[in-house]
Amino acid sequence: MAKLTPEGLDKISKAVIIEGDWIKVGMSSCGIAAGAEEVYDFFVEEAKKRNLKIEVKKCGCAGSCYAEPLVEVKVEGLPSVVYGRVNKDVAGKIIEKHIIAKMLVNDCIFDSVV
Amino acid sequence: MYAKTVLIKDTDTTREDKTREAYTRLLDCLREDNLHDHVQVVRVSDIGIYEHGLVLKIYPDNITYANVQESGLKRIADSIRDSKVLEEFVFKPKARQLRLVLRNCGKINPESIDEYFASEGYLGLKKAISDLGQQKLIDEIKLSSIRGRGGAGYPTWLKWNFAREVKADQKFVICNADEGDPGAYMDRSILEGDPHSVIEGLSIAAFAIGASKGYFYVRAEYPLAVERINKAIKQAYDHGLLGKNILGSPFSLDLEIRLGAGAFVCGEETALISSIEGKRGTPHPRPPYPSVKGLWGKPTVINNVETLANIPQIVLKGGKWFSKIGTQTSKGTKVFAVTGKVKNSGLVEIAMGATLREIVMDICGGTLSGKPIKAVQTGGPSGGVIPQDLLDTPVDYENLQKLGSIMGSGGMIVMDEDDCMVDIPKFYLGFCVEESCGKCAPCRIGGFQMLNYLKKISEGKGEISDLPQLKRISQAMQKASLCGLGQTASNPVLSTLKYFEAEYKEHILNKHCPAGKCSHLITYNIIEEKCKRCGICFTNCPVNAIVGDKEKGYSVIQEKCIKCGRCFDVCKFKAILRK
Numbered sequence A: 001m002a003k004l005t006p007e008g009l010d011k012i013s014k015a016v017i018i019e020g021d022w023i024k025v026g027m028s029s030c031g032i033a034a035g036a037e038e039v040y041d042f043f044v045e046e047a048k049k050r051n052l053k054i055e056v057k058k059c060g061c062a063g064s065c066y067a068e069p070l071v072e073v074k075v076e077g078l079p080s081v082v083y084g085r086v087n088k089d090v091a092g093k094i095i096e097k098h099i100i101a102k103m104l105v106n107d108c109i110f111d112s113v114v
Numbered sequence B: 001m002y003a004k005t006v007l008i009k010d011t012d013t014t015r016e017d018k019t020r021e022a023y024t025r026l027l028d029c030l031r032e033d034n035l036h037d038h039v040q041v042v043r044v045s046d047i048g049i050y051e052h053g054l055v056l057k058i059y060p061d062n063i064t065y066a067n068v069q070e071s072g073l074k075r076i077a078d079s080i081r082d083s084k085v086l087e088e089f090v091f092k093p094k095a096r097q098l099r100l101v102l103r104n105c106g107k108i109n110p111e112s113i114d115e116y117f118a119s120e121g122y123l124g125l126k127k128a129i130s131d132l133g134q135q136k137l138i139d140e141i142k143l144s145s146i147r148g149r150g151g152a153g154y155p156t157w158l159k160w161n162f163a164r165e166v167k168a169d170q171k172f173v174i175c176n177a178d179e180g181d182p183g184a185y186m187d188r189s190i191l192e193g194d195p196h197s198v199i200e201g202l203s204i205a206a207f208a209i210g211a212s213k214g215y216f217y218v219r220a221e222y223p224l225a226v227e228r229i230n231k232a233i234k235q236a237y238d239h240g241l242l243g244k245n246i247l248g249s250p251f252s253l254d255l256e257i258r259l260g261a262g263a264f265v266c267g268e269e270t271a272l273i274s275s276i277e278g279k280r281g282t283p284h285p286r287p288p289y290p291s292v293k294g295l296w297g298k299p300t301v302i303n304n305v306e307t308l309a310n311i312p313q314i315v316l317k318g319g320k321w322f323s324k325i326g327t328q329t330s331k332g333t334k335v336f337a338v339t340g341k342v343k344n345s346g347l348v349e350i351a352m353g354a355t356l357r358e359i360v361m362d363i364c365g366g367t368l369s370g371k372p373i374k375a376v377q378t379g380g381p382s383g384g385v386i387p388q389d390l391l392d393t394p395v396d397y398e399n400l401q402k403l404g405s406i407m408g409s410g411g412m413i414v415m416d417e418d419d420c421m422v423d424i425p426k427f428y429l430g431f432c433v434e435e436s437c438g439k440c441a442p443c444r445i446g447g448f449q450m451l452n453y454l455k456k457i458s459e460g461k462g463e464i465s466d467l468p469q470l471k472r473i474s475q476a477m478q479k480a481s482l483c484g485l486g487q488t489a490s491n492p493v494l495s496t497l498k499y500f501e502a503e504y505k506e507h508i509l510n511k512h513c514p515a516g517k518c519s520h521l522i523t524y525n526i527i528e529e530k531c532k533r534c535g536i537c538f539t540n541c542p543v544n545a546i547v548g549d550k551e552k553g554y555s556v557i558q559e560k561c562i563k564c565g566r567c568f569d570v571c572k573f574k575a576i577l578r579k
């Protein structure tokens, strides 16, 4: 890989633009201990199976360890929200309701997460 | 698709949860206003505000209403229709988190350098190398007044400046990621969530002092952090952000990881250096300080993970920007790992100067049990307890020290009335005794003796003369111990003695533990009038200390009872008396 120059670095910081819909799963030790890996795999599989235009991503711990696994969902036109204590069951609802029907899922959001 | 979203939650825990009623009522109101296809209402589990009645958040307007009465819901529906804001319900938060160190944690993929680039990654390093140069860089850090986050709070710029001024053929930088305090895990989260920010901070430190080699000293118990640092280091090498001639400049830096085997004392800087050198991890007397004579006798800067994670932002936004955050003596933010009897345990980052009460009550939602807070412990085994009535103290290095505790690395343990103020210091002191390296006598012998006194008191064999004796030994340890471990090990004892002396005396004079924690001082008995003879205690007792049957009822044989409390926990009728 080519070594970066100062100008190259400036260019790269502006070039990386993250857009489109995504699901982020908190995959630090606390999330993994609470079952985040299973949830992550489930989203990846479902997205593939149903041919959804959504990127499934990993991220670190957002700090709200009491509510792990945490899953943040961004869908165009809806506020981005964080779901907490997500298991496969809740993950299924997120796919059906939030991603496909474009409605937030009741009783699973932790809006305390910054 | 809905144009607006309303999140709703009843945050009052003193009565029955009314979220569902309010939700239905609001939907009805919206239907009356013909808005039901326009606005979606969502019940949420946690809305981030506590004990403020019914709370609503409206997106995308970003309006928060609190203490809303059921009658107010109609007016809120109307206000949405008319695009108005109802000032009287608008919630004004007292305490907010301010995320500088954790700004990328939970936001970016820690395994992707591109995502770090997209959030200003390595621009701080670039600015340091291309625009500032060593002197101006250190001036910026001086202007920011940042102090070390590893515990002692030493000014970072001063350390860097010493190391820079020493002439040497080789200098080193070390990132201290040993994090041994029980209950603290801020550093792990930063390394797992945003490893590049720490690498960038360490590179800037290396540039400032002229070091060409750096180490991450990470405990082996953090395998995921190690894996992510490893990946990040490799990515940085691939992009020419580590290695020879970084960003086309004469500055070169190599980074390596060293694993620590989990000894608490190896977090102490001189012991850490010995450990990297392959020697036994024991501390040395200072001076000489590591910044003058450190790793392999060369000038070495050791900084904590959180200190380093602050550096790129300080360089990029300027020392002045940073110095505007926080209190007179303590600038910037601090990350705390809040655990114990708290509702929302986790990491909290606040600007210095926020009060303990704001952290525990407003941000973390108070105690899980709903019982009142008795005290908050900060600073781990080197810190102390701060009683409930002093929780309005603004958090900074000096204030916590005045109260007999310390800022420490950021552990914060919340305790309620079920925690015993003899048992807590006994736990911490036990930890220090186990972790003492044994090199110096005050720590090795003093700690052991103090622990014996605490054991004696908690077993009901204490004498009133033990209290001054505890104070005497701790004075000797503070004055004569070789390193911070022994110098501070008695803090948990001294601070509980200062604020909860009555509880010690209750143990000594009345052989009674008010919190019901010290097992030697409590007994379990069955209250006959309340007992329904269900037998659940009988079947659950692990040592068959409960005898009887469903006809005759049950009783506890005191000689056999091991005070484990199983019967107390399983009884559904509160028929077990703990005294």
Ligand SMILES: Cc1cc2nc3c(=O)[nH]c(=O)nc-3n(C[C@H](O)[C@H](O)[C@H](O)COP(=O)(O)O)c2cc1C
Pocket (backbone or CB within 6 Å): B147, B148, B149, B150, B151, B152, B153, B154, B156, B176, B177, B178, B179, B180, B181, B264, B265, B266, B267, B268, B269, B270, B302, B303, B304, B305, B307, B308, B409, B483, B484, B485
């Ligand atoms: C017993 C003991 C344990 C320590 N453990 C740590 C630790 O785990 N992490 C840390 O950063 N500093 C720890 N320190 C403090 C370090 O000696 C040193 O002050 C710190 O790493 C300096 O970094 P800073 O200036 O960025 O805070 C410990 C000190 C003592 C006495």
